Amino acid sequence: MPGKRPEAGHEEAEAGEDGAEEGLGGLTLEELQQGQEAALALEDMMALSAQTLVHSEVDQLYQEVRPLGQGRFGRVLLVTHRQKGTALALKRLPKMSTSLRGFLYEFCVGLSLGTHPAIVTAYGIGIESADSYSFLTEPVLHGDLISFIQPKVGLLQPASAQCCAVQLASALEHIHGQGLVYRDLKPENVLVCDAACRRVKLADFGHTRPRGTLLRLTGAPIPYTAPELCAPTPLPEGLPIQPSLDAWALGVLVFCLLTGYFPWDQPLAEADPFYEDFLAWRASGQPQDRPQPWFGLAPAADALLWGLLDPHPRKRSPVGSVEAYLGQPWRWPEGKTEGLEEAGN
Structure with a gap:
């Protein structure tokens, strides 16, 4: 419920890589073709990468310095090259929980995204050891975004929330432009580049999929789950995914940055x-219906979040809509909550 700090796992399961017919789940022929082209390009890159894997034990090539992160499926370590001394981040995935194909997929998605300033740069070095697969990226040393989100306060400086939001929106736009949907936006996957939290980079592309991939919900929804994934799907195999899933998750994350809490559990x-209170407020547009978790947000934040958190995916604002609200206050000064101008109907 609101009042818990943001933390969540992943709740979607892949039902198939094949696209849907035109119009299925709102997918147009052009959108379907974009996703199919992305899938084919990744398959080609995976085939080439499988042939160029370095076969070696990691500690023969790199010296471990310290852990940088720990996830359900692997660890990220700060390492140095034993001969050159270069500092790198190494993501290590145990073979007991990761297939070669799964490793190659995540490795190649990262490579395919290039050098966007708000995406962790992946290097083209994949390593197969006796018990693990590993790949190298640039090191990002200030942890992830979860440690910067403070309950009741949000980020230390309100301007930092805007800096983070616009960088993440740009990263997601870049991913969408490649025919992909990120699908796993949460503070734990946003790495922080400086102590003031003014520069961030998106990481971890294991759940990224081509547009139109069929997905279904398994288990209970989490706050970042878009409502269309909670509804009956057009096919038993699942819903053809769209960038609007990332827009919803971005809206939830921006809310967390501004308040320190989730807007809802599911x-x-x-x-x-x-x-339910949020939907009632959207329906009435009346100040007296503003839910308590939204107190303190300024009109620009209301308008931005109403767009990103539209329950109807085709009406939902794209991630790039963040730019239109930069330079405006997203929170009122402490104690000022009266006289709020409501977001539009």
Whole structure:
């Protein structure tokens, strides 16, 4: 519920890589073709990368300095090259929980995204050891975004929230331009480049998929789950994914940056009173219906979040809409909550 600090796992399961017919789940022929081209390009890159893997034990090539991160499927370590002394980040995935194909997929998605300033730069070095697969990226040394989100306060400086949001929006736009959907936006996957949290980079592309890939929800929804994934899907195999899933997740993350809390536990009106209150506020547009978790947000934040958190995916604002609200206050000064101008109907 709101009041818990942001933390969440991943709740979607892949049902198939094949696209849908035109119009299925709102997918147009052009969108379907973009996703198929991205899938084919990744398959080609994976085939080439499989032939160029370095076969060696990691500690023969690199000296471990310290851990940088730990996830469900692997560890990220700060290492130095034993001969050159170069500092690098190494993501290590155990073979017992990672297939060669799964490793190659994540490795190649990172490579395919190039050198966007808000995406962790992947280097073209994949390593197969006796018990693990590894790949190298640039090191980002200030941890992830979760440690900068403070309950009731948000980030230390309100301007930092805007800096983070616009960089993440740009990164997601870049991913979408490659025919891909990120699908795993959360503070734990946003790495921080400086102590003031003014520069961030998106990492971890294991859940990224081509547009149109069919997905279905397994298990309970989490706050970042878009409501269309909670509804009955057009096919038993799942919903063809769209960039609008990332827009919803970005809206939830921006809310967390500004307040320190999730806006709701799950986007199901019948199961979550906080989400039900949000829908009622959207329907009325009246100040007296503003839910308590939204107190303190300024009109620009209301408008931005109403767009990103539209329950209808085709009406939802794209991630790039963040830019239109930069330079405006997103929070009122402490104690000022009256006289708020409501977001549009």
